[in-house]
Amino acid sequence: MTTLPQSTERKLGLVIDLDTCVGCHACVVSCKGWNTENYGAPLSDQNAYGKDPVGTFLNRVHSYEVTPDVGATQTVHFPKSCLHCEDAPCVTVCPTGASYKRVEDGIVLVNEKDCIGCGLCAWACPYGARELDAAEGVMKKCTLCVDRIYNENLPEEDREPACVRTCPANARHFGDFADPDSNVSQLVAERGGIDLMAEQGTKPVNKYLPPRPKDEAIDILAPLLAPIAEEPKGFLGWLDRTLEKL
Amino acid sequence: MHPAPSIIFFTVFSGLGFGMLSFLGLGKPDVSGFTAFVFFAIAFAMAVGGLAASSLHLGNPQRALKAFTQWRSSWLSREACLAVAALATMGLYAIGVVFFDTRIAILGLLGSSLSILTVFATSMIYAQLKTVPRWNQWTTPVLFLLYAMTGGAFFTAQMWLMPWLFPLLTVVQIVAWVLGDRRFANAGHTLETATGLGRIGKVRMFEAPHSSDNYLTKEMVHIVGRKHVSTLRIIGLLSLTFLPWFAMVFLPFGHMLALAAALLHILGALTTRWLFFAQAEHTVGLYYGQR
Amino acid sequence: MNQPVIDLSPKVSDEIRKTTCYMCACRCGINVHMKDGKVAYIEGNRDHPVNKGVLCAKGSAGIMQVNAPSRLRAPLKRVGPRGSGEFEEISWEEALSIATDTLAPIRAEAPQKLAFFTGRDQSQSFTSFFAQAFGTPNYAAHGGFCSVNMAAAGIYTMGGAFWEFGQPDWDRTKMFMLFGVAEDHDSNPIKMGLGKLKARGAKVIGVNPIRSGYNAIADEWVGITPGTDGLFILALVHELMKAGKIDLDYLANLTNAPVLVNGDPKSEDYGLLMRDKDNKYLVIDRVTGKPAAYDKKGVRPDLRGSLREKGNSHRSVFHLVIEKYLDPQYAPEAVAERTGINAERIKRIAAELADVAFNQAIEIDQEWTDFRGEKHAKMVGRPVSFHSMRGVSAHSNGFQTCRALHILQIILGSVEVPGGFRFKPPYPKPPEAHPKPHCGVTPGQPLDGPHLGFVHGPDDLCLDADGNPARIDKAFTWENPMSAHGLMHMVISNAHAGVPYKIDTLFMYMANMSWNSSMNTRGVIDMLTDQDEDGNYVIPNIIYSDAYSSEMVAYADLILPDTTYLERHDCISLLDRPICEAEAAADAIRWPVIEPDRDVRGFQSALCDLGGRLGLPGFVNDDGSQKYADYADYITNHQRRPGVGPLSGFRGENGDQNGRGDVNPNQIQDYIDNGGFWVHHIPEEAQFYKPWNKAYQDWAVETGIYDAPQPYIFNLYVEPMRKFQLAAEGIGTRQPPDHLRERIKATMDPLPIWYAPFEDGHVDPEEFPIHALTQRPMAMYHSWGSQNAWLRQIHGRNPLYLPTKLWEQNGFSDGDWAEVTSAHGTITVPVAHQAALNENTIWTWNAIGKRKGAWALENDAPEATKGFLLNHLIHELLPPKGDGLRWANSDPITGQAAWFDLRVKLRKVPAPAEASPGFEPIKSPVGKGPKNLTWESGK
């Protein structure tokens, strides 16, 4: 299965809104919780209470500073999980066929029963979206919550990824990018969604909405206020006149 | 990249082993019986030992057979298939040479080609990775093949080739370093492209996602000091090519000397291979503020 | 392609149990998925009024909290010296007998010798009930070191505060300013609100020296100099007033701006508000030009009102407001340098506020009737809103700065209007509707009333006959008259000093006082372990309840181990700090969704037992037997007033009454069946203008929030403050000590002012030029998070962040360490660079540093080797100034701990092996955690 499908029926993925993400790590932990209990092996933690704890996470939130040519430095919280690339190099390098991209929705998955834990797919991924679980020796990655989004044991409104459901700021959106009318396609169109490291040619499905312009100088709609008085006396005069009119 | 001993050992020794086998398959040296046995034993030990070492790197080695299934697309799978094919072919060939004093040339030629292809496939595992620009260039397969040829020739005592191979390897290795040092920058991957925030301004990491390390930082973010690199490069090249070559050309030949030269060569190869991994920068490093 | 077949509909769990999260005080609703009787997964409850399905990182990591190796396992009796961590496990019977034997004689002889202080618990109405029944005046929760400035300023000014008592109208506001907030109690609602603003493209301005978290997504960042918000806010007020961009109607009708102020300098009432014979505020009626009661039907209060009497002019509050804030000292140009915000920018922000408030006003077609009986066809909204928390309140000028912010809101007419700031029931509630503090002690008897409350003048202070503080924390004294939440941060040092008197037993619950919740941590540790000449501990007995092996456990003599939040009953009550939203009243419960696997008991249940053993009124039946079997029993059967109990939902025998009603024996089950909470919506016509809206007032009475309608007007001018000033001027029988007179006169201004943070006046700002702050990490709750295997990977250490200027000046690079010194102490810690930071400010994440041996972590855990506390640099007293006095490092009005006044200097030092100060490891009463975790509850 190591070859990629020519095309997929749907292109499911996430939109991450960098203008809205406050960097709370809620998505990180709900992802950890759901995927520890569900799809495949639990996400383990080594040295859990010791010196150098290292655990498997499928979604992590980085923080960056961006310094424009003029103006104050900005802070951007930056969640990152698998982008479910259309041209996923992690899939084609896999020697066992454990890595694959689903034909019906484009989700990139690891079939843990076949995975030998060689790590090559993680090397092939430009984004750091795959982590080898140290306890189980298999490659873990974001499943786009494939065991939620179709799950008939969940109420319909809950059939979305755990990270999307939990995001308090609503900075994460899930949908079908193949459908131009979907919420995600529209957000991308309106807000100019972008690809990460486009030059890698992976054609990520997940898109990022860039932060809106910040710290903009003078708002033309609100010219500076004109004083009506400089002194309490003048002010009282104005007050008299104004109250008369009320 | 994390310079994992198992992977360094694997690439160096499987390269040497298959390099030797490719010469042996061509009947160089044209030996038989016990002498041949010794040559083949060394070659197989290195090739098989290398491959075995690589399995130490696997999370689930018991499923290794699965790795033979994806030869259509995966270089790692191809390498596995080719390695087995090469070993099997050369095994048959070796049986003929060692026990029956019969050289089936066509089998040898096939085995030799498969051995070379195996080394090529190994090199392509690395060369294919766009994520590691230093590897992702023509020098990687050329270098791997040259390492295999040089070591193979040296260990099969093809001394006539050494005046060509040692300098060639030296030059290509230096070229690979020089090109490699610029490769990441030339590929254009920056934290700005990685985050898409470049249109706003200059980007730097403020906080890593977790205060603790993770698989990615341990596996793919490895920093070697610049000074360290130059020292290791010099030591590496000296022992890889210069000293063995010098010994062979200028010192009186002796078995102990040959052994010392061989060990030096191996040491050199291990050193430069360590650098090959340790110096390789993965694009993931960008996200962690490394590069 | 032959893809593997995967199960797309795996079974998620056997059962969902709905309860309330407790990883912080936000109290979100959670769905606990159970597998084989174990907790498998926790997600937000979509129906819940607080979080509507979302959940933060801590909430999602609850499973690691509930299974943490640091959980206490059984009652503990100290066997080694205090602080060693050496304990023996004892039975509950023994533990409760020890406690009874300690407390019973105290109650019989001198109840004040018990100091009972609780941390950030959510059962204060119950713990205070216990303390009151016991009879000690020495009870409070943590508010004094947390955010009492915020709460008190809000309640005195407008009958409700930011914090968790109100919220912006997230759905309608068009411009939102956030002052000094990193996370706050209302964690998820704020994030959800910001998400709404972002989705609508509304403007967010973050005022904060640090640009992270909420401030990172703000459209505009104002990187203010710490401690100067008051100046910035009053400059905005100045600009708006000067331009006449204020809501005159709102001010005239709904605030005390038109109320007349006694202008007779010779009167004992000079500066107090004038009242008629029915004790109603007097205004001048614009219709008649005559004085009238402010709330008379048809009255048109005149903002310009003034009354000539016996040669004196009694002018309206508004006159004073005009005089004060038009003064050039508040001009943008005058404050620019101190605030670090340029004048143009202040002017532009003022203009934007005015534009949105007045040019982009919104209207809702909804009739309502005000308290004067006047009908209004529409609800007019000023869609600018504000929120603020500890960045403003944790300074020694915090009370006045919070007040200033409320004044800004009020002059814009944006409180309790569409698009503005809205209260959450049981607020609004005028200050007069709160109890006054009580301190009347009678041995063997309950206290004469509730401990905490709102003072309205010197008469309400808690002083004994000699004028000495009646409370161990010196709350409600001349040092901090309006200390509505008590001063938990002063308890240990006062008890140690024996001032105002010695105590016998310190009983604490859920506060890590020997570590992150104290200033001067080392000093506190020494006080807790200090012995007198006879080798007795200076603080004789310490009883403590914690659920985990925290740093504080080691310093107690007796430990009552609590359950985790999924193992006990709790109620989040309208009598306390409920979970209401602006649209609805709501409360909630916790219930044991799992049974404890250890010999632990819910603390409140233990108190029911202890109260019974001590024979406390309210805790025993007539025959002297224990009244409440456990907390669940109390929650169900206790009534504060007839028909009003801890829970407002499902009251009455059949559980069909809201707010008021008889006891419902099945109430807890009704809550469980309803998802663990109860919501009761406010009718549409009562949604806004709540303090003045007849429909709201009636609804609140019906719901049991008030016993009678209590409309009121906002206090631009806070009269009780003037009463303290008058006392300081020598008027009245209760007089402050002389050394406090000047300070009271200066700081207790009834109209908000700004003064420099006190530390500025006690340390040399030249020597200590840098402001040092902490912020709460969103994924950690104070000290509890470190025991959580998932969360500690996110925040397992905390660098000290330095701005570019200091980074470059000192030649720092990655991996470097610095020695940081304040007037009080020195720490050596790892540093990191942050460019989006006020250039004179450094900061770190709060409470990441841990003591070796605590929390079941290994001794070499990064929390203990590289993590650190800033608390070592902060003292509860300011450095001596040569006047022979040690002034408290607190707000002079409320006593709020001034955490963020801290000033430091720093220098680069070679990297040491570990951060300092270092402490001896304490012995862990619970051992250490396992090395690796592979968690899957189904397996």
Ligand SMILES: Nc1nc2c(c(=O)[nH]1)N[C@H]1C(S)=C(S)[C@@H](COP(=O)(O)OP(=O)(O)OC[C@H]3O[C@@H](n4cnc5c(=O)[nH]c(N)nc54)[C@H](O)[C@@H]3O)O[C@H]1N2
């Ligand atoms: N430098 C600096 N210091 C600060 C602050 C700051 O901003 N900067 N902030 C201050 C503020 S506002 C606050 S509120 C304090 C908070 O300080 P604390 O109130 O001390 O906060 P925690 O660290 O959460 O400690 C509470 C204790 O409760 C225990 N606990 C947890 N769950 C339970 C439970 O279910 N039952 C029981 N019985 N115990 C439990 C924990 O184990 C812990 O020991 O810190 C203050 N300290």
Ligand SMILES: Nc1nc2c(c(=O)[nH]1)N[C@H]1C(S)=C(S)[C@@H](COP(=O)(O)OP(=O)(O)OC[C@H]3O[C@@H](n4cnc5c(=O)[nH]c(N)nc54)[C@H](O)[C@@H]3O)O[C@H]1N2
């Ligand atoms: N995740 C999480 N949530 C929590 C807690 C927790 O520990 N973790 N603790 C809870 C508790 S007890 C409390 S009290 C609340 C407190 O919640 P917050 O009020 O958000 O408290 P802090 O994190 O101390 O944030 C104070 C903010 O004020 C800024 N600041 C400091 N000085 C100034 C100043 O002079 N001016 C301005 N404008 N800003 C300033 C700081 O940079 C910081 O961003 O959070 C509660 N919620």
Ligand code: SF4
């Ligand atoms: S993000 Fe990485 S792991 Fe995911 S599909 Fe793309 S290359 Fe593969």
Ligand code: SF4
């Ligand atoms: S680690 Fe597993 S999924 Fe990844 S390439 Fe190797 S076998 Fe394939």
Ligand code: SF4
């Ligand atoms: S989609 Fe699911 S697996 Fe992927 S990051 Fe979100 S929660 Fe994790």
Ligand code: SF4
């Ligand atoms: S949950 Fe949402 S806001 Fe929080 S870090 Fe994740 S994407 Fe950002």
Ligand code: SF4
């Ligand atoms: S904000 Fe988080 S920790 Fe606090 S109650 Fe809600 S889910 Fe729990």
Ligand SMILES: [Mo]
């Ligand atoms: Mo707090």
